[in-house]
Amino acid sequence: MNLDKKIAVVTGAASGIGRETAIQLAGSGVTVACLDRDTSQGQETVHFIRKQRGDAGFFQCDVTSYAEQKKIVDQVIAQYGRLDIAINNAGIGGGFDNLVDYDHTTYNQVIAVNQTAVFFGMQLQLRQMLLQKSGAIVNVASMAGLRAQPKTCAYVASKHAVIGLTKTAALENAKYGIRVNAVCPVYTLTPMVTTMFEYKSSLEEKLKNTIPLRRYGTPADIAQAILWLCSDASSFSTGLILPIDGGLSA
Secondary structure, three states: OOOOOOEEEEEOOOOHHHHHHHHHHHHOOOEEEEEEOOHHHHHHHHHHHHHOOOEEEEEEOOOOOHHHHHHHHHHHHHHHOOOOEEEEOOOOOOOOEOHHHOOHHHHHHHHHHHHHHHHHHHHHHHHHHHHHOOEEEEEEOOHHHOOOOOOEHHHHHHHHHHHHHHHHHHHHHHHHOEEEEEEEEOOEOOHHHHHHHHHOOOHHHHHHOOOOOOOOEOHHHHHHHHHHHHOHHHOOOOOOEEEEOOOOOO
């Protein structure tokens, strides 16, 4: 998977899947712009990458703001002249409640981060990639984008929408040499998931037993698939919605 000297942006790079993806991209020779609202953790990601002799920079960003995302994409393009890879990963879980009782403020926040921010990001990323006639975008959806789960209506709705956005963008831009794909992780050991276990400890064993491989995903599992989708090894794949789920969807 030859990614050397490519330029990438990764949202939600301060922890979890975003951090691991940024690290693995940098380890493959990619210059990575790491975006997150958490400055301390985001800078820690960049520090680790640089310690491993990779090239990365941190950009504090509220991805729900089109203006903030645009400012950073413009900076990346001004400095490097191109954008080869974009990983739209930033996301939040939201609350746990039946749809009939779900809090409106929480719902709107989840949609803003998980769905609208991906729309904003792809608009900005695609405009540059269209000028280049090349590029690869990977959106981080979820198994919750392929099937419902109770008490998480906002998260489920947002991830279904990410899949729809991915497929639409893939069809619109394939003729220009731009590929747009999505990964759908099952429960992965990130702060979002471990916080859920803290909320209800009985879920940890129960949910693991629904996965045929009988383990949770790791950020590295997901990052490896993302790197493949960014590389020429997947040059004939666009509009792909890839479950990374330990056999759950089977």
